[in-house]
Amino acid sequence: MAALHMTRRSIALLLPRVAMATALxxxxxxxxxxxxxxxxxxxxxxxxxxKEFKLELALDDTKRFKGLSDRKxxxxxxxxxxxxxxxxxxxxxxxxxxxxxxxxxxxxxGRVTAKHKMKVEEPRKADEPxxxxxxxxxxxxxxxxxxxxxxxxxxxxxxxxxxxxxEVKEGDKVKLDTVALKKRAK
Numbered sequence: 001m002a003a004l005h006m007t008r009r010s011i012a013l014l015l016p017r018v019a020m021a022t023a024l025x026x027x028x029x030x031x032x033x034x035x036x037x038x039x040x041x042x043x044x045x046x047x048x049x050x051k052e053f054k055l056e057l058a059l060d061d062t063k064r065f066k067g068l069s070d071r072k073x074x075x076x077x078x079x080x081x082x083x084x085x086x087x088x089x090x091x092x093x094x095x096x097x098x099x100x101x102x103x104x105x106x107x108x109x110g111r112v113t114a115k116h117k118m119k120v121e122e123p124r125k126a127d128e129p130x131x132x133x134x135x136x137x138x139x140x141x142x143x144x145x146x147x148x149x150x151x152x153x154x155x156x157x158x159x160x161x162x163x164x165x166x167e168v169k170e171g172d173k174v175k176l177d178t179v180a181l182k183k184r185a186k
Contacts (some may be wrong), residue, residue: 012028016063019037021040036129037140038110040041042057043149044081044176044177045176046081046175046176047176048168048174049167049168051075051077051166052077053156053158054077054078055078056078056080056081057081058082058083059186061112063186064082064084066135067080067095067157068099068101070097070098071097072098074157074160075159076162078158079156079162081102081154081155082155082156082157083182083185084152084153084154084155084185085182085185085186086108088151088152089149089150089152090105091147091148092118092155092157093121093143093145094119094121094144094172096124097118097121098123098157099160100119100160100161101158101159102115102117102158102161103116103142103156103158104156104158104168105148105155106152106154106156106176107147107151107152107154108151108178109178110173110178111174112168112170112172112173112174113148113150113151113152113170113173114146114147114170115168117163118144118146121142130144153161154181
């Protein structure tokens, strides 16, 4: 019984030291402390014109291709943030999306290069079979292209008509952690 009591006491004395060592390791920038919380793996907070949004992240080609396709609704403070490895001129389409979407293209520093109100497209028709090659896919070819005008590294998609209330203009700065996001792009 004495040994058990001694072990509990030893643990109680060690806990503050372990907590201090963990805090010191984090302050020194060791990698285990650099990992974002689980929630940050899927979402990013972005501020546009003093309004905060919690946006789903699209960090790889698969997620970027799918985007908000097939969504029936987008929360007023939600949407998606597409993050690319480098800034390039980009085009987005309304592939398989039954609701309107507002889109904002941003350069590598978070400045708006272009914005558009994307309209719902007619669904894929029976004579437009899906192909692995987008250049041969009739459906893909007929979709309207929404262009970034200038090289864009980030793209934000929001619920349709959100741009009407935000009054975003080209050149405006959107608040987001560009450095951390760029490191996570695949």
